[in-house]
Amino acid sequence: MPTLTDYALAIRTEGSPPAPEGVRTVDLVLEEGDVISSTVGAMRSSGLTAADFRSPAIFLAPAGRHGLVTYAGLCGFAGRRIDAYADGVILRFSRLHHDGGPFPDSGEPDEALVWAQVGEPFADGVRCVALGPSQPGLVSPEAATVIRYAERLRMVPPDSSRDSLAMFVLVAALRRRSDDRFPFLSTGEEPVPVAEDDPEQGIDLEKVRQEAVRYRLEQGEDTESGSHHDERIREADAVDIRTLLRRLGSSSDGPDRDEWRCPRPRRHWNGDEDSSMHVYSDNRARCPGCDAEKLGPIRLALDVLGITPDEAASFILDSDRVVDMCAVREDA
Amino acid sequence: MNRVTRRGHEAPASTEGLLGMAIVVVDGVDTVLVHRSVLNRVAEIAFRLGCHDATPLVRRPTLLSGPQVPRFRRDLDQVTAFADATLRTGWQLWEIAAAPADEPVAVMDTPYGRVWVDPAYGFKLQGTDGGPRRPTAVRQLPGTARRVALSRLIAPLRGVATRARVLEIYDYDA
Structure with missing residues (x-):
């Protein structure tokens, strides 16, 4: 320990x-x-x-x-x-995965849920759910749906410092999409929310996070080590994404074709045999089944290989090894 | 890597005190010893890459035979390519090699204390008195500790898998 x-x-x-x-x-x-x-x-x-x-x-x-x-x-x-x-x-929160994806939910709600609350005491006029050892698997599928899909979430943590931090980390993981979406820190006694941007709902932890991120970025602009790191990322992002796709085992239908086989065949029911990944003229690519937006070489390597940005830069710039993600799927 | 006989798993003098090892048995006869941390790293990478025929390395004892063996070889090649391309490393001192993940792993008990391998700092000797030290006093561990590519630590396993028809892997402590 x-x-x-x-x-x-x-x-x-x-x-x-x-x-x-x-x-x-x-x-x-x-x-x-x-x-x-x-x-x-x-x-x-x-x-x-x-x-x-x-x-x-x-x-x-x-x-x-x-x-x-x-x-x-x-x-x-x-x-x-x-x-x-x-x-x-x-x-040891640093060892936990940021993403709460493994917690199943009961599906996206039919109607948009603007405000909800997690934690007790439950408030009237707001959809409320609870977390804790009494819930099956810590988070019931119904609670996971509310926490994940509510546009704004009030979190009423327990009094204990340890339990409140654990609750926060769990809620943050459940709400995370491509980036964090921290909840509001509330007492549960705030008035019923009247608008999406109701300022009376407690402390907006997401705003705290965003302000802290902004401060870090301001610092990064001034630091030499940051610029060296960024330079290497930029260099890797400038490498032809087709070269990276080949090194990930992907192939296109022809030398001048922009349709490539997705290097994440395990996420496709047919291994993406119909080549759904499109390469764009700005050196980015997107598979409509896997990607919400176009990805450059670094982000593609990150997602396909599950590595850090530094490792992705090393993979792209310092190596010519092929990790054939497509061949692996064919025999699986 | 140390070569030992499978029968009775009797440890020769060179393996005395080794901790956290696994023994790889090839066609029931030839064997090599690999630190379990190396097998665990291989299995982790294999899982990430979807190389499911190498993931049983983490669930010992395990037996691979028939068509599993060539698929295991192919998956090891994938893992090696990934390890090389992402500059994954482990540590080696004399004939002991380990690839810890986040936590130090124990590799040997000696009269001077227990030898650990830390992912960041390499080999350290934790005696009964005082804090951790470099294991220079340990007579069984001559030479200098080096950070080495993970693919080099996987190489003995790849070597024996090349000619294997049946591979068995057991946990082994001398």
């Missing part, structure tokens, strides 16, 4: 427990005023950088649920879930 001394960086906020000796500590001192700008302002004045999160980092959560706002901001800034220490326990 890991201990706090295994971490290189501990992040504290108001009311957090002390960090152990020998671990670098950053204190986020919240300022007066609006909670969202106060949280991001505390990150700015603390001097945190994206590079800090290359080493193992942990958030030391204060008692109760109010550490969630800071945690949401840190997740946005780090671009991933970070571990947390709450109620004397290390919660």
Whole structure:
């Protein structure tokens, strides 16, 4: 089991427990005023950088649920879930998959669900669902549908710091699509929402996340290491996507044809024998069955091989090996 | 890799103290020892690539025979290509090689303490006194620890699979 001394960086906020000796500590001192700008302002004045999160980092959560706002901001800034220490326990959220796809739901609702609530006490006038050990598989299919498809979600977490963080991470995973969609942090006693952008529904954790992402991007514009990394990604993205498709085992019907076999045949009932992937003139490609939008070489390699952007850049720029994803499917 | 006899799984002196190993039995006779972390990495990559004939490596004991063996060879080739192309690595010191994922793996018990392989820092000796140290004091482990390509660690398995008709893989601790 890991201990706090295994971490290189501990992040504290108001009311957090002390960090152990020998671990670098950053204190986020919240300022007066609006909670969202106060949280991001505390990150700015603390001097945190994206590079800090290359080493193992942990958030030391204060008692109760109010550490969630800071945690949401840190997740946005780090671009991933970070571990947390709450109620004397290390919660290894960084090892969890961001995507809650494996939780089954009961299907997309027939009518658009503008507002919903997860957590108790249930409120009148809002569709409410619960999570927890009493639910089959932690999340019932009905609850998963509401959490996943509600356009706006109020989350009423338990009082315990540990349970509230666990609930947040689970809800965030269920709501995640191509990007995160954090819920509102609510008490359950807010008035019935009257509009999509009703400001009375609690603290918009998604706005906290977006502000933190914006701050990270501002930092990235100034850092040399970021530009080197971006340069390599750009270089890989400029490689002819047809070359990448061949290295993934894909082929086209003819040398001048733009229709290619999708290199993710396992996602197609017939292994995509009818070549549904279209290559566009802007060096991007899209399979209508697999992709919501056109993908460049880096994102295609990421999705097909399940690797990180750095690995995708290495795959494209530093290697000529063929990983034949199409041959694998034919014999499976 | 150490060669040992399957019968009785008696460990020769060179395998004394080894931890976390798996034994690969080829056609009931020839065998090699591979650290289980290497097999686990192979199985993980194979699962990701949809190479289902290599994924049983993680469910030991396992037996591959008949048409499974050539498919296993082909899947190992795919895994090797992926490992090379994405620069996957493990660690090697003397004849011990391991490829830990996120957590250190134990590879050997010695009179000086237990030797672990950390994914980031390589080999370390955790004695009963003090913190972790480099295993330079361990007489059984001469040489210098090196980070090596994962495909090199898979190579012994590929080598024996080339001529196998039946492959059996068991967990093995000396």
